[in-house]
Amino acid sequence: MKKIAKKDSAPKGETAPKKDTAPAKATPPVKADGQVQVLVFCPSDLILAGILKALEADLKIEVLNIEKNTIDVFMDSIRKLRPEVVLFASIEPLPNIREICKAIRELAKGQRTQLLLLGNIPSHEEIVGLINSGARGYFDLNDPLSQLTEAIRIVQKGEIWLPRDKMSSIMDRIISVVGRDMKEKTLDQLTPTEFQVLRLIGQGKSNDEIAAVLFISKNTVRSHIKSIYAKLDTHSRLQLALYAINSALF
Numbered sequence: 001m002k003k004i005a006k007k008d009s010a011p012k013g014e015t016a017p018k019k020d021t022a023p024a025k026a027t028p029p030v031k032a033d034g035q036v037q038v039l040v041f042c043p044s045d046l047i048l049a050g051i052l053k054a055l056e057a058d059l060k061i062e063v064l065n066i067e068k069n070t071i072d073v074f075m076d077s078i079r080k081l082r083p084e085v086v087l088f089a090s091i092e093p094l095p096n097i098r099e100i101c102k103a104i105r106e107l108a109k110g111q112r113t114q115l116l117l118l119g120n121i122p123s124h125e126e127i128v129g130l131i132n133s134g135a136r137g138y139f140d141l142n143d144p145l146s147q148l149t150e151a152i153r154i155v156q157k158g159e160i161w162l163p164r165d166k167m168s169s170i171m172d173r174i175i176s177v178v179g180r181d182m183k184e185k186t187l188d189q190l191t192p193t194e195f196q197v198l199r200l201i202g203q204g205k206s207n208d209e210i211a212a213v214l215f216i217s218k219n220t221v222r223s224h225i226k227s228i229y230a231k232l233d234t235h236s237r238l239q240l241a242l243y244a245i246n247s248a249l250f
Helices: 045-056 069-080 096-108 124-133 145-158 166-183 192-200 207-214 218-232 236-248
Strands: 036-041 063-067 085-089 116-119 137-140
Touching: 036 069, 036 145, 045 063, 045 069, 045 085, 045 145, 063 207, 069 096, 085 096, 085 145, 096 116, 096 124, 137 145, 145 218, 192 207, 192 218, 207 218, 207 236, 218 236
Parallel strands: 036 063, 036 085, 085 116, 116 137
Antiparallel strands: none
């Protein structure tokens, strides 16, 4: 006979305590070793089919969710699922794409979410604007979809992915724009240690490598970088690296 659990009852004269019925907070799925968790936004069924076919061929790519409708729902998924890479596919140019990039960058603070855009490659100036707004790369629809998983892994590591045949000219343009935007700022704002940290970032050094070179802790390196961000009004490691390059610090 199946036992039936007795319901809890309060002693006479006492009111039974109310049980907590608040919904549990959404938690991101547990990540396996070497796996990259991706959230996809793509309104086009045709393009989405090609994306999923490319991603399914790589067992280390996990698609957490697919959004096809509103930007608000898409943003909510980023907040709840905290993906490592957001793949945002748009065939038609969106007038507010820079604002979308900035909003994703704000949501991603502290959770290391990187944004990879997918579509028809825009002008160099537009790509520069998108990178400065928070995107980590732009995948051209004319490139082989077999390269998509490579692009995802590149941006997941915090590096930049751009169409290979346009990389050099686009990076030259980015450097010139960063130099122009920061021409009012001077290195005099930085302490001697912050100056050294910026110079090493320009050389492509990681936080671990910077700590070893300067004989300081990784936490101290992060504190210096945070201070440099504030003093130079920058928002990404890429901007710092380009500023160091443009200022000929090495």
